[in-house]
Amino acid sequence: MNKFTSLALFFLATSLLTAQEWETPVIEGYGKIKYFKDVAEQPDSTLNYNLIFDVKDAEEKDGVNAGLFKIARTINMLEAAKIAPGNIKIVAALHGEATFIALNEEKYQEKFGKLNPNAELIHRLNEFGVELFVCAQATAARDISAEDLNPDVELALSALSVLSNYQLKGYVFMP
Template identity: 35%
Template structure:
């Protein structure tokens, strides 16, 4: 009788594994509603940390990670698209979202103009459209002047949407003083 019971449990376990759909197995991320080409996110139902749709959401992103493959876009810059999509999808008006980012260190190259980027890496800057679409949303886009100079770039080498700050430290300090939360990945 013991063996039969174990066999039945084993059979039941097999049924549960193969017949019952796994949690999240069919869940896919998608883009929108703000950016249809960038920023895929998951819709989350029944969150335990509810969002206040009347609140102003202010964040400054510290972007310093080098993308090893110059043909790939910077995933941290793309995170700003995700921020917009997930919050607006969750009921926050896009007018209540206020974002900025500053590139420095290894990511300095990611805001170079198409000409400067292609001359250095032999490919088009994959971040050009990311930066353009964020600028159109009013995102503050900055480069650390110290990183820019240390790498031998000048303002003419940058995409037109990019502003030069004295340093990343300065940009981050000023934004945080103005109640922007720091997002550092």
């Protein structure tokens, strides 16, 4: 390979690696993305994005629940692709090991000895219009009362009813 080709490949690789910075355009500080304009598939601005997320694991990403992170990332990506906020409707069913993320600050502190790292993200998602439901079956199994819940989270009869109701209403399932 000649010097010119090597130099050209070096600059191409460098520009690709540094072309985009991680950003959080809507849900500030959460769900970071790198937006790529020239890719084969993009969100379609003529569509409505009605999405139902199944948040059931305790796994974390960047210090918050990975399921909530994924919701924030989805919103950030859709915004970067110029999808109008009115065309984005997101619902989440919290249950299983993720049930505890729905606790208010006082109860989370009491149980885990620290502030709920998800509280701010939950609030920001709620401000965007994300409907967050926690499964009453899961809260009952964990001795969590309605008074123990974050005010930005609503109690639903079950995650099963939230997931099935919204899919029957045409929302796309996001595992």
